[in-house]
Amino acid sequence: MEIYLDNSATxxxxxxxxxxVTKLMLEDYGNxxxxxxxxxxxxxxxxxxxxxxxxxxxxxxxxxxxxxxGTESNNWALVGTAxxxxxxxxxxxxxxxxxxxxxxxxxxxxxxxxxxxxxxxxREGMIDLQELEEAITPETILVSVMFVNNEIGxxxxxxxxxxxxxxxxxxxxxxxxAIQAFSKLPIxxxxxxxxxxxxxxxxxxxxxxxxxxxIREKTRIRxxxxxxxxxxxxxxxxxxxxxxxxxxxxxxMVYGKLKESRAHMYRLREHLIHGLQxxxxxxxxxxxGEQAAPHIVNASFLGVRSEVLLHTLENEGIYVSAGSACxxxxxxxxxxxxxxxxxxxxxxxxxxxxxxxxxxxxxxxTVLEVLNRVIPMLRRFTRK
Amino acid sequence: xxxxxxxxxxxxxxxGKNRHIFEEALxxxxxxxxxxxxxxxxxxxxxxxxxxRTEGAFDYDGAVEALKCVFGIAGICPVVILEDTGLEDLAAxxxxxxxxxxxxxxxxxxxxxxxxxxxxxxSSMELNCELGERILDACPNMKVDVHHPDVYLNVxxxxxxxxxxxxxxxxxxxxxxxxxxxxLLLSGGIDSPxxxxxxxxxxxxxxxxxxxxxxxxxxxxxxxxxDLAKLVARYSGPIRLHVxxxxxxxxxxxxxxxxxxxxxxxRRYMMKLAEMFAKEDGCLGLITGESIGQVASQTMHSxxxxxxxxxxxxxxxxxxxxxxxxxxxSEKIGTYETSVLPYEDCCTIFVAKHPVTKPNLNIIRRSExxxxxxxxxxxxxAFRTAEVIEID
Numbered sequence: 001m002e003i004y005l006d007n008s009a010t011x012x013x014x015x016x017x018x019x020x021v022t023k024l025m026l027e028d029y030g031n032x033x034x035x036x037x038x039x040x041x042x043x044x045x046x047x048x049x050x051x052x053x054x055x056x057x058x059x060x061x062x063x064x065x066x067x068x069x070g071t072e073s074n075n076w077a078l079v080g081t082a083x084x085x086x087x088x089x090x091x092x093x094x095x096x097x098x099x100x101x102x103x104x105x106x107x108x109x110x111x112x113x114x115x116x117x118x119x120x121x122x123r124e125g126m127i128d129l130q131e132l133e134e135a136i137t138p139e140t141i142l143v144s145v146m147f148v149n150n151e152i153g154x155x156x157x158x159x160x161x162x163x164x165x166x167x168x169x170x171x172x173x174x175x176x177x178a179i180q181a182f183s184k185l186p187i188x189x190x191x192x193x194x195x196x197x198x199x200x201x202x203x204x205x206x207x208x209x210x211x212x213x214x215i216r217e218k219t220r221i222r223x224x225x226x227x228x229x230x231x232x233x234x235x236x237x238x239x240x241x242x243x244x245x246x247x248x249x250x251x252x253m254v255y256g257k258l259k260e261s262r263a264h265m266y267r268l269r270e271h272l273i274h275g276l277q278x279x280x281x282x283x284x285x286x287x288x289g290e291q292a293a294p295h296i297v298n299a300s301f302l303g304v305r306s307e308v309l310l311h312t313l314e315n316e317g318i319y320v321s322a323g324s325a326c327x328x329x330x331x332x333x334x335x336x337x338x339x340x341x342x343x344x345x346x347x348x349x350x351x352x353x354x355x356x357x358x359x360x361x362x363x364x365x366t367v368l369e370v371l372n373r374v375i376p377m378l379r380r381f382t383r384k
Numbered sequence: 385x386x387x388x389x390x391x392x393x394x395x396x397x398x399x400g401k402n403r404h405i406f407e408e409a410l411x412x413x414x415x416x417x418x419x420x421x422x423x424x425x426x427x428x429x430x431x432x433x434x435x436x437r438t439e440g441a442f443d444y445d446g447a448v449e450a451l452k453c454v455f456g457i458a459g460i461c462p463v464v465i466l467e468d469t470g471l472e473d474l475a476a477x478x479x480x481x482x483x484x485x486x487x488x489x490x491x492x493x494x495x496x497x498x499x500x501x502x503x504x505x506x507s508s509m510e511l512n513c514e515l516g517e518r519i520l521d522a523c524p525n526m527k528v529d530v531h532h533p534d535v536y537l538n539v540x541x542x543x544x545x546x547x548x549x550x551x552x553x554x555x556x557x558x559x560x561x562x563x564x565x566x567x568l569l570l571s572g573g574i575d576s577p578x579x580x581x582x583x584x585x586x587x588x589x590x591x592x593x594x595x596x597x598x599x600x601x602x603x604x605x606x607x608x609x610x611d612l613a614k615l616v617a618r619y620s621g622p623i624r625l626h627v628x629x630x631x632x633x634x635x636x637x638x639x640x641x642x643x644x645x646x647x648x649x650x651r652r653y654m655m656k657l658a659e660m661f662a663k664e665d666g667c668l669g670l671i672t673g674e675s676i677g678q679v680a681s682q683t684m685h686s687x688x689x690x691x692x693x694x695x696x697x698x699x700x701x702x703x704x705x706x707x708x709x710x711x712x713x714s715e716k717i718g719t720y721e722t723s724v725l726p727y728e729d730c731c732t733i734f735v736a737k738h739p740v741t742k743p744n745l746n747i748i749r750r751s752e753x754x755x756x757x758x759x760x761x762x763x764x765x766a767f768r769t770a771e772v773i774e775i776d
Binding site: 380 | 734
């Protein structure tokens with residue numbers, strides 16, 4: 001028996017996606033830039049993939065750029081914007097709970113001379129809109145906020161953020177890291193005043209090594225990968241046709257049943273949280289209701305180290321994720337848990353469960369049953 | 385240009401009637417090391433010498449690196465082998481050798497001719513003069529210095545003629561397999577792989593035991609130990625690694641004994657288990673990476689209490705080393721980077737904030753009586769269920 005509850009790390013690809021990818025590697029394998037028929041065929045797939053992504057986001061096809069994944073999309077969005085706009089200002093706003101793929105490029109820009117404001121969050125992981133608005137100055141060229149936090153699943157009020165940014169400084173570019181959000185909620189960049197949006201394919205049953213950056217028309221951004229001038233010179237490198245097509249197919253399938261799978265996962269979430277709250281000394285982190293993503297539950301089992309619980313569950317065929325890699329030598333807590341003000345004890349014992357549409361209520365029952373069995377045993381043995 | 389290596393060995397040379405045993409072992413280890421290298425190699429013993437010869441193209445750097453891992457080798461000399469076709473040819477070859485190896489570099493040199501074949505028409509002294517003169521004539525960048533030359537050109541007249549001037553230092557020590565076998569307690573740290581290396585260097589074949597504590601230690605921690613064993617095995621030859629599931633014993637001690645004594649009691653049981661495996665494998669001793677005073681469990685008092693359970697000799701090659709000295713060796717032998725990967729090992733997971741540093745044997749023994757009920761059975765189970773990984 002295998003219960004895979006680490007879908008925020010990565011998902012199993014849809015068989016249909018795997019099939020399409022195989023076909024594009026074995027049959028229609030041409031280079032989309034080639035002049036012959038094989039190239040034209042490949043280009044068709046790419047065009048259709050772009051069409052699909054554009055339709056889901058309700059944006060123009062030319063605003064979709066394929067990348068090698070979420071990390072590249074985030075890097076490009078941040079570094080590319082900073083390069084293009086450095087003469088207009090040197091101020092960047094982001095949050096304390098961003099993924100490292102945002103944190104690291106932001107720190108890089110800070111080293112290069114940009115000023116950075118990192119907004120704090122509430123206990124539920126939500127930023128303060130007032131604080132954000134006050135932080136925006138005429139110097140602010142970029143605001144980068146994640147849509148759904150990857151560790152605790154809080155959903156930031158992106159539409160309102162977009163509105164406030166544009167009201168205060170229409171020149172400020174708004175980047176949204178939607179890597180955990182895309183496929184879990186409807187996203188409309190135009191309506192939400194989003195200029196740049198990062199997406200990663202393997203988080204929703206697409207292939208690894210695939211991603212996308214939405215760039216709203218007329219946004220000032222420079223390419224950071226230079227070369228043969230593919231994708232209008234904005235992102236060079238032979239397009240990953242099987243990957244892009246596979247990701248688009250996965251997106252299409254996922255958005256085709258978004259309502260049902262969202263409802264399904266919210267029920268699972270309720271179910272699991274309900275069970276966890278019945279246990280002693282368990283804290284569930286993050287927000288409630290619509291302010292929480294449907295697929296993520298983060299909980300601390302006080303007195304049990306994350307990694308130990310992870311391996312114990314692994315022995316039972318249950319795969320989860322431990323917030324931070326703990327060892328006796330290095331104990332840097334997760335930035336998100338630190339930002340929401342979790343205690344040291346909570347950080348050391350935090351575990352993330354993340355669902356997919358294929359997760360069943362029975363699996364959640366099993367997980368709860370196992371937790372109730374192993375937690376008391378593990379609590380008997382702790383470092384004193 | 386080099387098609388052969390002359391291998392110099394250190395201590396083996398002073399062995400008496402059993403010297404051939406050591407030489408054979410050395411040849412065996414060299415052949416094993418060279419198996420991994422691209423090329424055809426033959427290793428032969430000739431008149432008190434060991435040569436590596438090659439046929440056709442081979443990976444020169446790879447061969448040198450491989451030989452640098454073979455204990456017993458004091459030096460590796462790349463050598464040119466010539467047939468004896470008269471003095472004129474020899475002189476031409478010598479000049480050619482100097483030009484190829486040293487090019488335009490300014491060097492002082494000395495020719496050192498030796499004749500094992502006494503029928504050679506010139507005496508050694510005459511050869512030195514003759515060849516030295518030819519080199520001086522042909523290479524304006526070379527000068528003679530018979531006291532402290534930069535280059536010591538050896539010309540050995542045997543059945544064939546051997547030219548060499550460079551000696552690449554080997555690891556020294558004695559060939560593995562000539563000094564019995566011992567069981568290494570391998571954790572995932574910096575010290576134990578170095579300890580294994582040092583004992584293997586004295587010709588000892590190594591087996592190893594690792595204490596795994598799932599779910600408290602991860603599969604990655606175990607993989608790290610396997611990787612470390614592989615790195616040590618480059619020098620020591622094949623290692624049989626016993627992976628013991630130690631969790632139950634550890635938890636039992638945790639429940640039954642005072643917390644500050646946990647580590648010391650645990651180590652006593654680890655030593656006992658290691659000795660059980662050692663006996664099974666035909667080992668004559670245990671090896672640990674302990675160094676006096678490094679941590680609480682390695683104070684003189686703690687070492688004495690730990691040692692008390694062993695009936696075999698325990699070898700602690702790092703006992704007088706400072707941490708930095710150990711780190712230096714681990715960097716040299718290439719285990720450091722793997723050792724510092726941050727996975728928790730079983731010694732640290734339950735470690736007390738203030739463990740005893742001066743344990744009293746009587747008190748520890750009294751604490752251990754709390755374990756009487758189940759410990760023998762648990763030790764037996766741990767022994768029986770251990771996984772064996774053969775590392776080449």
